[in-house]
Amino acid sequence: MSGQYIAFFVLALIALGGGIFMLNLNKVVHMVVALVFTFVSIAGIYVLLSAEFVAAVQVLIYSGAITIIMLFGIMLTRHQDDGQSTGSPLRKAFALLGTVAFGAVMYIGIRTLDFGSEAVGLHDKNTEQIGIAIYSKYVIPFELASVLLLVALIGAVILAKKDDKEAGE
Amino acid sequence: MDFETLLSYEWGVMMPEFIILGVAVALSLIDLFMPENRSRRLLGLFAFVGVAVSFVSLLGLWTSDVTSILGDTFRLDSFAKSFKALLLIGSALVLLLALHYEPKERIAYRGEFYYLFLTALLGAMMMTSSGDLITLFIGLELLSLSSYILVAIRKKHTLANEAALKYVITGSIATAITLFGMSYIFGFTGSTNIKEIAGQLASTYDENHQYILSLAFLLTFVGLSFKLAAAPFHMWAPDVYQGATTPVVSFLSVVSKTAGFVIVLRVIVSVFAQTPSGSSASMLMTLAPYIAFLAGATMIIGNTIALRQRNVKRMLAYSSVAHAGYVLVALASLSMFMFEAIWFYLLAYLFMTIGAFAILQVVSQHHDDEDVSIFAGLYRRSPLMAIAMTIFLLSLAGIPGTAGFIGKMNIFLGAFVVEPAHYVLASIMVVTTVVSYVYYFGIFVQMFFRPVEHTHRLEWPPGVIAVVVICVIGTVLLGVFPNIAYDFLAPFEHFSDFLQ
Numbered sequence: 001m002s003g004q005y006i007a008f009f010v011l012a013l014i015a016l017g018g019g020i021f022m023l024n025l026n027k028v029v030h031m032v033v034a035l036v037f038t039f040v041s042i043a044g045i046y047v048l049l050s051a052e053f054v055a056a057v058q059v060l061i062y063s064g065a066i067t068i069i070m071l072f073g074i075m076l077t078r079h080q081d082d083g084q085s086t087g088s089p090l091r092k093a094f095a096l097l098g099t100v101a102f103g104a105v106m107y108i109g110i111r112t113l114d115f116g117s118e119a120v121g122l123h124d125k126n127t128e129q130i131g132i133a134i135y136s137k138y139v140i141p142f143e144l145a146s147v148l149l150l151v152a153l154i155g156a157v158i159l160a161k162k163d164d165k166e167a168g169e
Numbered sequence: 170m171d172f173e174t175l176l177s178y179e180w181g182v183m184m185p186e187f188i189i190l191g192v193a194v195a196l197s198l199i200d201l202f203m204p205e206n207r208s209r210r211l212l213g214l215f216a217f218v219g220v221a222v223s224f225v226s227l228l229g230l231w232t233s234d235v236t237s238i239l240g241d242t243f244r245l246d247s248f249a250k251s252f253k254a255l256l257l258i259g260s261a262l263v264l265l266l267a268l269h270y271e272p273k274e275r276i277a278y279r280g281e282f283y284y285l286f287l288t289a290l291l292g293a294m295m296m297t298s299s300g301d302l303i304t305l306f307i308g309l310e311l312l313s314l315s316s317y318i319l320v321a322i323r324k325k326h327t328l329a330n331e332a333a334l335k336y337v338i339t340g341s342i343a344t345a346i347t348l349f350g351m352s353y354i355f356g357f358t359g360s361t362n363i364k365e366i367a368g369q370l371a372s373t374y375d376e377n378h379q380y381i382l383s384l385a386f387l388l389t390f391v392g393l394s395f396k397l398a399a400a401p402f403h404m405w406a407p408d409v410y411q412g413a414t415t416p417v418v419s420f421l422s423v424v425s426k427t428a429g430f431v432i433v434l435r436v437i438v439s440v441f442a443q444t445p446s447g448s449s450a451s452m453l454m455t456l457a458p459y460i461a462f463l464a465g466a467t468m469i470i471g472n473t474i475a476l477r478q479r480n481v482k483r484m485l486a487y488s489s490v491a492h493a494g495y496v497l498v499a500l501a502s503l504s505m506f507m508f509e510a511i512w513f514y515l516l517a518y519l520f521m522t523i524g525a526f527a528i529l530q531v532v533s534q535h536h537d538d539e540d541v542s543i544f545a546g547l548y549r550r551s552p553l554m555a556i557a558m559t560i561f562l563l564s565l566a567g568i569p570g571t572a573g574f575i576g577k578m579n580i581f582l583g584a585f586v587v588e589p590a591h592y593v594l595a596s597i598m599v600v601t602t603v604v605s606y607v608y609y610f611g612i613f614v615q616m617f618f619r620p621v622e623h624t625h626r627l628e629w630p631p632g633v634i635a636v637v638v639i640c641v642i643g644t645v646l647l648g649v650f651p652n653i654a655y656d657f658l659a660p661f662e663h664f665s666d667f668l669q
Contacts, residue, residue, distance in 0.1 A: 155318035
């Protein structure tokens, strides 16, 4: 068992644990903290995969920006902290059964999976390679993604904006 | 790559997309600087003209050769052209409907409606002409995100809020599942280019990979079938149809569904059709029974639950689920003429569905209600519209002489020409079609035999009349002379350039 393997297991465990805690905690701020653990450990997994640039972006955008925006959202909106239990026990049992079955099916598939030879030279000039790919070969999806962000922005404004009548009150 | 090489590509083939994008951006700027109390109808007209111009430019490219830009991140082939035409015709008709949509509760964001509509259309169009998983995925997300907001735009309406939330959550889960499936496809081949993926998978056959590759296939397909509203992933459809405004619903049921089939054909057929499999010629054929099962379930669930609906929009939602099932039969049988059959069915579906929604919009707006009883005595009040509605419903039910019949016939025959023939699937199709008569004919009974409750005259705005006339002509003409539509596909030689 190599060091990389152990590191992957630790990071994956933290990522999954963060997700599970996020679902089960009752206070919204606690959920955000749990989510930060997931984000940071995913950044760690990117480093293991020699994707340092993506890891840095992950930390900056997810652990930084998105978490802060979530906290702002929590501060600026009203919310009840009372934990409501959702679904009947039978439903929960079915959900558990489904998840376990899906996990088993996928595990059988990936247990002996071999993707062939590993790509080499992933870490030299990481950022430059990504930049060249985005701004030359993938320029069409890149521009389309900017339209996507515009749509998200307009949508957020529409949904969050108070109408004139309400604002006047 | 320097600037010269970038300029050397034939960007002209992207003209229809550029026009839509330009109009969307221009509309958002005009909306910003327009005085707040001015009517936004002008913007709608502008959007309509933009879609029309884009359609004309597409017709100008109709006979051009297969063109690929930047390693297939954009490709214009016969598949792209024919399905783009469907999307543009459908969007133009829906925009005409939207111009005359005046609900009781004032919707403050009309300007936003038009440019979000255009960006959704842009996403769908990009999907039709993409040979790369990244462009396909971003196109899908652009379409989905815009549709979520289009549903949620009715802010004061409780049902719409609930519908939008359900739509966002199920849609995001579907996206996650699709991406998970695609990540395995990428992992095997190390490429996002669909042609390269197909080539890689075709050249290397490995027993160990079969299992996980079929899992990747199923995950991708399950994720994408949310977009088609195929059972058992149709749960969002009735709620969203009930909550959203009528123009948005007709957009979702026609344009969004067409786009869903486009991405299924692009990803599933082109990636898996040539992949060798242990027991039969290709992986797609080995896995076709799963698609067939989904098709059968979709037809049965859609048609039987529609029987119990009193709300016309919910009924049409389940009917659209059932129609997705019919189209999936064509995909499951994998006949020679699969592309033509699906294209023709979606064209027929476009005319009959938008026509029915146009009439529903005026009638339900008048009564401020969506119960089936609003159609009571429609024949006495506006006989011509009642006859038009009859034609659309007959076509949806698949009665001979209408476009819907020809479409179903093509799919039905397609299920028999393949070896081995899909007898079970074909018989489910016949039985469920007969079941569907019951709920379509329920509306006839209301229109022709129920007494008139309200004697107010219905106002038919000119745009809605235009949509109804176009849809009636389309439905009847394609039902009597289906060759008119096939002549458009003649230069394409059965979509032989799909994978070139």
